[in-house]
Amino acid sequence: MKEFNFYSPGTLEELIAVLDDTGGRLVAGGTDLIPRMRRGLVSSDHLIDVGRISDLHFIREQYGQIVIGALTTHQELVDSTLLQVTLPSLVQAAATVGCCQTRCRGTLGGNIANASPAADTIPPLLTAGASVHLAHCCGERTIALDEFLVGPGITSLKRGEFIHSISYSILSGSWGTAFQKLGLRSGMAISVANAAALIVLDAGGKIAAARLALGSVAPTVVVSASAEAVLLGQDPTPELMRSAAQACLTDIDPISDVRATKDYRKHAATVLARRVLETSVVQARRRKSV
């Protein structure tokens, strides 16, 4: 591995100063970055470890929103009652990330900043309309997660900026969410395809809001506008779920690689889409009857 200067700021102020000074690369859990550095895929003269900054490490409810600090690990997402109650699909997704060691070190901020089309936490957050809160020496800015993700491994982070936190609005009424992932093994597997859905039913049981996000089937995780158009205002019948799942094919453009062929990914996406939509409807109906 190429030599680098190592920094370990203990506060946000120190992080902002060293980042502004060096333009270095952040390391959080290191589960993505360090293997990539070892393989010579990325290098940096300055590595900034953010692990000691407690102000980036929290999950809280604030003005009708859930706000998650960038340093929150996948295991902490899994263990959070606040998340289990407000966005179960995110908990389901975090529970599938790698193995116990990966989940205990890997962070939400790292998963998002890495901008992999296969990142498991991104689909549920996209269905929830999440925002990313960025900080830098001159202030802060907030950007919608779908705008933050530009391409495979590419985000709209500017020099000197870092992810401070991620937030989403708490849902009310009859809503349901679900996440499913297909890998080559049942554990420790990068997604061949993944899918998350969010469904809100109105008082009459029709679909008032619908979001379907699919991973590993395009250069970035994709929100299917075509599926949403099929679902909105309709009765959530099994036939409708099948039509919506087929409609998502318009919005995806998978590649063939070592994990799967393009055609297999297309098929997997429609199966996962139907399953997460159906599960979300069941959850939404359950909340309605409570």
Ligand SMILES: Cc1cc2nc3c(=O)[nH]c(=O)nc-3n(C[C@H](O)[C@H](O)[C@H](O)COP(=O)(O)OP(=O)(O)OC[C@H]3O[C@@H](n4cnc5c(N)ncnc54)[C@H](O)[C@@H]3O)c2cc1C
């Ligand atoms: C064995 C193994 C299995 C894995 N399985 C999965 C899986 O099933 N699903 C999945 O989605 N991922 C998986 N991963 C990938 C990885 O664990 C996750 O993406 C993890 O969330 C990365 O977080 P991290 O804190 O380790 O990031 P790091 O490796 O520390 O950083 C990753 C990138 O994000 C940047 N970064 C980190 N924090 C910030 C911040 N706050 N602001 C700005 N930039 C930041 C870094 O500079 C770097 O470019 C796996 C990795 C391994 C090694």
